[in-house]
Amino acid sequence: MSLVLETKSINKHFHNPVDFHVLKDISFGIEKGEFVSIMGKSGCGKSTLLYILSTMDTNYTGELFLGGDKVTDRDHDELARIRNAEIGFVFQFHYLLPEFSVLDNVMLPARKLGKKSPSAIREAAMAKLDLLGIASEAQKKASMISGGQKQRVAIARALINDPIIIMGDEPTGNLDSKNSENVFDIFKDLSHSQDLSLLVVTHDRDFAEKTDRIITMEDGKIISHGK
Amino acid sequence: MQLNVILDITRTHLLSRLKQSSIAALGVTFGIGTFIVLMSFMTGLNKLLDGLILNRTPHVRIYNEIEPSEVQPIQADEAFSSAWNIVRSIKPKGSEERVHNALPIISTLEKDSRVKGISPQVKASVFYLAGSIELNGVVTGIKPLAETRLFNFDEYIVAGSPESLAKNRNGILLGAGVAKKMSLSIGDRIQVSTARGVLVPLKVVGIFQSGLAEVDNVQSYVNLSMGQQLLGEGKTYITDINLKLHNIEDAVPMTMEIRRVFDVSAVDIKTANAQFETGTSIRNLITYAVSITLLIVAGFGIYNILNMMIYEKMNDIAILKATGFSGDDVKNIFISQAMLIGLVGGLLGLIMGFGLSVLIDNTPFETEALPTIKTFPVNFNPMFYLGGIIFALVSTFLAGFLPARKARRIDPVEIIRGQ
Numbered sequence: 001m002s003l004v005l006e007t008k009s010i011n012k013h014f015h016n017p018v019d020f021h022v023l024k025d026i027s028f029g030i031e032k033g034e035f036v037s038i039m040g041k042s043g044c045g046k047s048t049l050l051y052i053l054s055t056m057d058t059n060y061t062g063e064l065f066l067g068g069d070k071v072t073d074r075d076h077d078e079l080a081r082i083r084n085a086e087i088g089f090v091f092q093f094h095y096l097l098p099e100f101s102v103l104d105n106v107m108l109p110a111r112k113l114g115k116k117s118p119s120a121i122r123e124a125a126m127a128k129l130d131l132l133g134i135a136s137e138a139q140k141k142a143s144m145i146s147g148g149q150k151q152r153v154a155i156a157r158a159l160i161n162d163p164i165i166i167m168g169d170e171p172t173g174n175l176d177s178k179n180s181e182n183v184f185d186i187f188k189d190l191s192h193s194q195d196l197s198l199l200v201v202t203h204d205r206d207f208a209e210k211t212d213r214i215i216t217m218e219d220g221k222i223i224s225h226g227k
Numbered sequence: 228m229q230l231n232v233i234l235d236i237t238r239t240h241l242l243s244r245l246k247q248s249s250i251a252a253l254g255v256t257f258g259i260g261t262f263i264v265l266m267s268f269m270t271g272l273n274k275l276l277d278g279l280i281l282n283r284t285p286h287v288r289i290y291n292e293i294e295p296s297e298v299q300p301i302q303a304d305e306a307f308s309s310a311w312n313i314v315r316s317i318k319p320k321g322s323e324e325r326v327h328n329a330l331p332i333i334s335t336l337e338k339d340s341r342v343k344g345i346s347p348q349v350k351a352s353v354f355y356l357a358g359s360i361e362l363n364g365v366v367t368g369i370k371p372l373a374e375t376r377l378f379n380f381d382e383y384i385v386a387g388s389p390e391s392l393a394k395n396r397n398g399i400l401l402g403a404g405v406a407k408k409m410s411l412s413i414g415d416r417i418q419v420s421t422a423r424g425v426l427v428p429l430k431v432v433g434i435f436q437s438g439l440a441e442v443d444n445v446q447s448y449v450n451l452s453m454g455q456q457l458l459g460e461g462k463t464y465i466t467d468i469n470l471k472l473h474n475i476e477d478a479v480p481m482t483m484e485i486r487r488v489f490d491v492s493a494v495d496i497k498t499a500n501a502q503f504e505t506g507t508s509i510r511n512l513i514t515y516a517v518s519i520t521l522l523i524v525a526g527f528g529i530y531n532i533l534n535m536m537i538y539e540k541m542n543d544i545a546i547l548k549a550t551g552f553s554g555d556d557v558k559n560i561f562i563s564q565a566m567l568i569g570l571v572g573g574l575l576g577l578i579m580g581f582g583l584s585v586l587i588d589n590t591p592f593e594t595e596a597l598p599t600i601k602t603f604p605v606n607f608n609p610m611f612y613l614g615g616i617i618f619a620l621v622s623t624f625l626a627g628f629l630p631a632r633k634a635r636r637i638d639p640v641e642i643i644r645g646q
Contacts, residue, residue, distance in 0.1 A: 051640045056549060077553045084551020091643060095546045097236075099243035104235075109550045111232040157550065169643070 002068065003029040004165050004197040010052060010062035012045075022048050023060070024220045030165065035191040035198045037208040040217035046201045049217070050169055053199065054087060055079040067164050084113050088158025092170035095154060096142035102129070102153050103138040110160045121160075128156040132186060148179035155186060166190070168200040172207055184210060233556060236547075237563045244536065248568060251532040255572025255623060256579055258525030259615045262518040263580025266611045268587055269514040271604035273507050280503050283378050284496050285346075285469035286478040289485060291326050292492035295319045324350070329465035332489050336470065341477045346373040348467040349454035355447075356418040356426075357409045364405060364445045366419060368454015371400075377471040387413055387433020396450055398432035404444030406434050421457050429453075438594075522622050525572075529626040533565055537634045544634055545642035558635035565627020566620055573619025577612050 012023040022045045030036050040046045051057040053064065055071055058079070063072045071082055083089075096105045106125040110116060116124065129135045132152040137145050142153065151171065158166050166187075172180035184207055190196045191212075200211065208214050216224040241248040295317045301307055326332065329347065336342050349368035354361050371389035374380035381389050385403065392398045399419070401411060411417060411431050420426045429449065436443055449457070455464050472478060475496065482495035497504070537544070544557055588605040 047644065051643075054549070056638075057640050077555065080548070080551050080553035080556075082551075083549065089549050091549075095542065095549070095643075097239075097543050097546060099239050104239075108232065108236075108547075111235075112229070112551055112556070114229055114232075161551075 002032055003065070004032050004034075004067060005030040005053065005199065006065040007053070008063040008065075010049070010060055010064065012048060012052065012057075012060040022220050023052070026062070026222060028215060028222060028225060030197050030199055032164075032197055033191060033195040035187065035212045036200070036215060037211040037213070038199070038201045038215045038217060039203070039205070039208050042203075044217045045220040046217050047169060050167060050199070050201050054089065054167055055083055084109055085161055086164050088155075088161070088163040088166040090151070090154050090158050090166065090168040090171040092173040096150055096157075098141070098143035100142055101138070102134070102140055102142055102145065105142050105153060106157045106160055109157060113161050125156070125160060128159050129153070131159075132156050148175055148182065151175060151179065151183055152186070155183070159190070163196075165197040165199060168198070168202075170202055170204075171200060172202065172204055180204065180207065229556075233559050233563060236560050237567060240536070240540070240543075240560070241564055241567060247532055247536070251529050251568045252572035252575065254525040254528035255569055255619050256576040258522045258622075259573050259576025259619050260579035260583065261521050262618070263577060263611055263615050264583045264587070265514055265518050266614075267580070267584045267605045267607060268603070269510060270608065270611075271606035273510055274606055275600070275604040276503075277507060278379075280500055281475070281496065283380075283382075284500060285378065286472045286475055286496045287470040287482050287485065287493055288499075289326055289332065289468040289470070289489070289491050289493045290466065291324055293319050293324070323464075324466050325460075325464050326466065326468060326491055328489070329468060330463055332491070333465075333468060336468075336485075341472050341474065341481060343471045343473045344373060344377045346370055346377055346469045346471075347451060347465045348469065349451060349458065349460075349464060350466045351454055351457045352422055353457065354420045355405060355409065356420060357411060357415075360409055362405060362408060362445075364402075364419075364447060366399070366447050366449055366454060366457060368449050368451040368457070370451050371448070378469070383435040383437050385434050385436045387431075389433075391432040392448065392450065395430060395432050396453060397427075397429050398449070399429040399453075400433040400435050400448040401431055402443040402446045403434050403436040404440060405447060406431070408444070419457065421459075423459055425457060425459055427453070427457060522618055526622040526626040529565055529568060529623050530630065533561060533627050533630040534633075536564070537561065537630050540634075541637065541642050544637050545639040548637070548639040549643070554635040557637075558631045561631035561634050562624065562627045565623045565631070569619045569623025570616075572623075573616045576619065577615055580612070580615065 006029040008027050010023055010026040011021070014020040014022050026049060038046045038049070048057070052060050055064070055066075058076075063070060065071065066082060066086060071079065074082070097108070100108070103122070103125055106128060107121050110121040110124065111118070126135060126138060129138055132155055134149055134152050134156070137149055137153075142150065145153070172183050175183065187198055187200070188210070191198050202208050214224070214226040215222055216226065296319075299312070299314050299317065301312050301314065333345055333347060336345055346369065351366050351368070353364050353366045355364050369380075371380065371393040375389045384400065387400065392400050399417060401417070406412065409417065413431055413433060415431045416428055417431060418426055418428050435448065437446070452462070455462060458464060472481065478495040479497055482493045485491065485493045547557055548554070584605045584607065587603050590603050591601065592603040593601060
């Protein structure tokens with residue numbers, strides 16, 4: 001099976017205030033269509049790992065491969081392009097641009113990518129919103145919709161450029177159980193029907209247990225690959 | 228395509244903070260508006276003053292200075308050439324005030340391509356007689372039309388016209404002070420007597436006012452030929468030859484040339500009005516200094532507001548970066564915000580500056596010194612407007628650049644982690 005994402009012995013230190021070895025020799029891979037969760041106690045380094053995997057944090061040693069290509073040591077502009085085209089993000093806090101409409105929020109990454117015409121982007125964005133059942137909110141301002149809706153908009157935005165992997169940092173951490181179940185179902189559906197890879201960092205054991213595989217971390221090390 | 232997205236974000240950011248954006252833009256508006264008004268008004272005034280002096284002053288004046296000879300006869304004698312000659316109590320030789328060989332000089336200079344025009348004059352000391360009053364005065368014989376064409380003579384005239392003097396050989400243009408003292412107005416008669424006792428009746432065809440009471444109380448103008456007649460002299464008698472050149476820069480070299488070639492006294496406008504140029508350049512300096520200070524203050528306002536905006540927009544910056552906008556994209560968003568504020572504020576400033584300039588241009592401004600000026604002078608030079616908008620864009624670019632660079636460097640991980 002082809003690996004969508006792979007790491008080879010990633011190490012990271014925090015130097016401030018004292019040297020702290022936060023990630024130790026992290027090596028793992030995610031296959032196409034796999035729905036993986038990372039669990040661990042607070043401070044075990046799972047979020048830090050996610051930021052490295054997301055290419056936003058470049059201050060580490062080791063190697064990171066996305067879709068078979070090595071992305072370690074590429075320059076910032078190139079990494080921005082990779083994030084734009086190949087990775088979708090869903091955060092705990094919804095992180096929409098509050099002054100833009102829901103539709104504009106979903107469209108922005110595609111407009112940045114610039115591969116489709118504006119009308120095609122609009123159509124694609126509406127299709128994604130429809131997929132997540134919030135097409136009726138498209139024209140509302142992002143600050144005017146509920147938390148659960150915001151998270152679905154964020155998922156629609158993550159999907160807009162048809163990425164190879166979606167990463168989530170506690171995507172349900174801020175939602176009630178009904179909404180979190182909803183989000184899980186959406187993820188599950190995406191992974192099965194569209195063969196999309198998903199990597200989710202979570203505290204929520206119920207959520208994690210429903211995923212294909214749980215990677216467990218402790219003190220900066222992977223203690224279980226969950227296979 | 229990319230630019231479109233960035234401009235869209237820019238627009239949304241600015242519109243969602245309309246109040247802040249407007250205040251920032253207003254800062255630019257006032258800066259640029261004041262700049263335009265100040266420049267237009269100050270250079271208008273400068274131009275007016277320049278016009279007063281430069282347009283009415285001959286670029287080169289040729290005259291005959293009465294002075295003692297530099298070379299005394301004894302120095303010409305070879306027998307004394309090696310001796311140390313001391314001549315005491317040297318006095319000028321008795322000679323006429325006229326320029327020698329005036330007519331040949333004029334006809335030679337008329338052929339010179341640098342010369343725009345020549346106006347000969349005759350000056351005579353006279354007494355004005357009307358009824359029992361007798362006043363000292365100076366009458367200058369001129370060619371009225373040439374004076375008007377070359378030195379804006381008509382700007383002095385408050386009643387009558389240079390043409391009426393040119394048409395009437397026995398006409399006289401009286402100084403305002405003389406006319407007032409003798410209760411004379413257009414159409415009245417006045418008798419003028421010269422030092423030699425010649426008595427000539429003249430008709431008042433106009434009144435002129437230079438604004439200097441000392442001049443207006445004694446000076447009058449007649450036709451050149453009448454001036455010569457008052458002195459009892461012929462057509463070759465000319466006391467001053469005034470030259471106007473095409474290019475004022477030629478004045479100094481040409482004056483030296485005239486002195487050498489014709490052996491006459493001559494003075495150029497720069498020597499005659501040296502202090503004037505200093506005044507002009509200092510006024511310009513002050514104008515620029517004040518204008519630029521205003522714009523810098525406006526620039527700091529923009530810097531401040533953008534800086535605050537970036538702190539407010541930390542989350543937006545993080546999310547834009549996380550979804551694939553590069554640091555340069557983010558920088559461009561904030562720079563274009565600054566420049567949009569500059570563009571809108573600057574354009575409004577141009578409109579405000581123009582409006583105020585029109586207002587000033589129509590404000591009454593009457594002064595004795597400038598009888599033909601009725602309103603404040605304003606210089607509507609398009610270059611000020613071009614300069615204003617360019618300065619608005621450049622200063623807002625600079626004001627936006629530092630905050631934008633900071634936004635470019637923001638690490639999205641720190642923001643997202645900090646939540």
